[in-house]
Amino acid sequence: MSSPRKIRQQMEEKANQEKASVRLKGLGDSLYVTLDPARPPEQLQKELDRLFTRMKHLAVNARVILDTGEQDSHGDLIEHLGKFLKNTFGVGSVLEPPRKRLVSEEQARRQDMESSWHNYRSDVLMLAGRVRSGQNVTARKHLLIMGDVNPGAVISAGGDILVMGRLRGIAAAGQPDNQDVIILALDFQPTQIQIGGVMAAGLPPSPRKVPEFAYMENGAIVVEDYLDADPFGRLTWPQVR
Amino acid sequence: MIPLTPHLLPLTPYTRCILDGRIIVITSGKGGVGKTTATASIGAALAMEGKRVVVIDMDIGLRNLDVVMGLENRIIYNVVDAVKGKCKIKQAAIKDRRIENLYLIPASQSDNKNVLSPEEMVGFREIISKEFDYVLMDCPAGIERGFENSVAAADEAIVICAPEVSSVRDADRVIGLLYARSITPKLVVNRIVPEMVERGDMLNHSDVVDVLSIELIGLVPMDDQVVVCTNTGMPLVLQKKSLAGEAFRRIALRINGMADLPIEVPQSQSRFWKKLGTRLGLGK
Ligand SMILES: Nc1ncnc2c1ncn2[C@@H]1O[C@H](COP(=O)(O)OP(=O)(O)O)[C@@H](O)[C@H]1O
Numbered sequence: 001m002s003s004p005r006k007i008r009q010q011m012e013e014k015a016n017q018e019k020a021s022v023r024l025k026g027l028g029d030s031l032y033v034t035l036d037p038a039r040p041p042e043q044l045q046k047e048l049d050r051l052f053t054r055m056k057h058l059a060v061n062a063r064v065i066l067d068t069g070e071q072d073s074h075g076d077l078i079e080h081l082g083k084f085l086k087n088t089f090g091v092g093s094v095l096e097p098p099r100k101r102l103v104s105e106e107q108a109r110r111q112d113m114e115s116s117w118h119n120y121r122s123d124v125l126m127l128a129g130r131v132r133s134g135q136n137v138t139a140r141k142h143l144l145i146m147g148d149v150n151p152g153a154v155i156s157a158g159g160d161i162l163v164m165g166r167l168r169g170i171a172a173a174g175q176p177d178n179q180d181v182i183i184l185a186l187d188f189q190p191t192q193i194q195i196g197g198v199m200a201a202g203l204p205p206s207p208r209k210v211p212e213f214a215y216m217e218n219g220a221i222v223v224e225d226y227l228d229a230d231p232f233g234r235l236t237w238p239q240v241r
Numbered sequence: 242m243i244p245l246t247p248h249l250l251p252l253t254p255y256t257r258c259i260l261d262g263r264i265i266v267i268t269s270g271k272g273g274v275g276k277t278t279a280t281a282s283i284g285a286a287l288a289m290e291g292k293r294v295v296v297i298d299m300d301i302g303l304r305n306l307d308v309v310m311g312l313e314n315r316i317i318y319n320v321v322d323a324v325k326g327k328c329k330i331k332q333a334a335i336k337d338r339r340i341e342n343l344y345l346i347p348a349s350q351s352d353n354k355n356v357l358s359p360e361e362m363v364g365f366r367e368i369i370s371k372e373f374d375y376v377l378m379d380c381p382a383g384i385e386r387g388f389e390n391s392v393a394a395a396d397e398a399i400v401i402c403a404p405e406v407s408s409v410r411d412a413d414r415v416i417g418l419l420y421a422r423s424i425t426p427k428l429v430v431n432r433i434v435p436e437m438v439e440r441g442d443m444l445n446h447s448d449v450v451d452v453l454s455i456e457l458i459g460l461v462p463m464d465d466q467v468v469v470c471t472n473t474g475m476p477l478v479l480q481k482k483s484l485a486g487e488a489f490r491r492i493a494l495r496i497n498g499m500a501d502l503p504i505e506v507p508q509s510q511s512r513f514w515k516k517l518g519t520r521l522g523l524g525k
């Protein structure tokens with residue numbers, strides 16, 4: 001499976017290949033030139049030469065904006081190319097684009113957190129009550145049970161399983177093959193658990209009554225104190241699970 | 242427009258007459274936990290309270306309530322005959338010799354469980370509840386036809402559970418099935434051995450209640466008198482010294498309106514003396 005970062009990289013590469021090194025369009029009374037600062041300056045100059053030659057007298061005294069499309073400025077490059085345009089085609093002025101106030105990542109995150117989740121459709125099956133012996137509960141994605149799961153009951157989910165009570169039956173999360181899930185219970189005493197295709201049974205009863213959770217690590221199921229491990233505390237802002 | 246004809250409405254507990262008797266199924270899922278003992282004892286205790294009581298053995302093919310009640314040799318008709326209308330209720334109901342107002346309708350020994358259907362039992366309920374204040378049904382083990390038949394006729398249920406993991410598991414299953422049929426069951430924990438509970442060798446009744454989480458109406462200790470009475474056909478609740486008999490009497494009182502009667506937790510003799518010793522300043 002590709003990570004989002006990898007996908008974004010691939011998309012950027014593809015876009016770069018398609019993008020010409022220099023593009024020109026009219027913007028109000030200015031000529032707006034986008035150029036790729038990654039290309040060698042000689043190539044950029046050749047491209048500009050080609051484009052401005054075609055425009056002939058339209059370039060004379062024109063206001064030209066050179067946009068390198070990046071946050072950090074390429075002052076030297078722009079000065080060099082600006083001088084070239086003034087000397088060769090008699091353009092009036094050469095400017096950098098007004099710095100866009102790019103929203104910092106931090107701001108984006110804050111916005112994420114403050115923006116409303118009203119329109120988000122949940123994939124969680126949330127049930128209140130006791131699941132008894134012989135009863136089965138199956139959720140397409142995540143499963144949240146407010147109540148106890150008795151011995152002999154079976155609960156299973158495509159995603160995570162959270163039991164706000166005693167888990168004493170069988171719990172199977174990440175069905176059929178997602179191992180990136182957890183099984184959490186306030187009192188964790190399952191007869192058997194499954195994560196993805198991996199099964200664990202005969203877990204030793206924990207002496208303390210603390211919330212515990214099971215997850216996969218290196219192909220094995222690990223059970224830990226939930227508050228000690230705080231597995232999601234590392235995520236710095238809330239995101240959809 | 243099709244007129245609504247009242248007699249075509251399904252008979253739910255709400256459509257039944259308020260004066261009709263209460264029909265209670267006694268069930269457990271697992272066998273050997275004390276359903277038959279409880280049916281005979283609670284039935285006898287309710288009759289001693291002056292109620293007209295019939296106990297019905299629904300364990301068709303494996304009848305034994307008649308033996309426990311010592312009425313084995315008086316059987317002529319059985320529950321299959323009564324449900325199928327081959328005899329009158331009065332003919333099938335055997336009157337107990339010792340306890341006034343107590344009747345038994347025995348199971349048939351030769352038939353198979355499938356001779357009766359839940360539909361027939363619903364019909365039977367209407368007839369039987371007119372004749373008695375309490376109808377107690379001794380449900381067979383398992384959750385198949387025999388269970389279905391017993392539950393179809395009942396409005397209430399008592400689940401008997403022994404303090405054993407397997408019994409709790411089966412009781413839990415049965416409780417789920419009863420809820421699915423809109424019956425809210427009550428719980429009796431039977432066969433408690435206080436010494437074993439104190440040693441940690443037997444489940445505590447609170448562990449059982451914890452898992453099953455239904456209303457507890459009685460705790461019955463293990464008691465040799467049960468076996469003696471079962472073998473001699475004597476009513477357990479008539480044995481003055483029987484702790485189990487006393488527990489069943491109290492359960493009957495709770496069913497019969499004394500809901501607040503405290504539930505006594507069976508205690509071991511040693512524990513009792515230890516407590517007394519402590520109070521007298523003899524303990525550590
Ligand atoms: N409280 C008790 N103390 C001692 N023996 C008991 C007790 N309850 C039941 N028994 C015995 O356990 C056995 C099974 O009881 P029974 O009532 O026939 O169970 P079931 O009808 O559920 O199969 C019988 O031999 C009975 O005498």
Ligand SMILES: [Mg+2]
Pocket residue numbers: 276277300305379
């Ligand atoms: Mg029996």
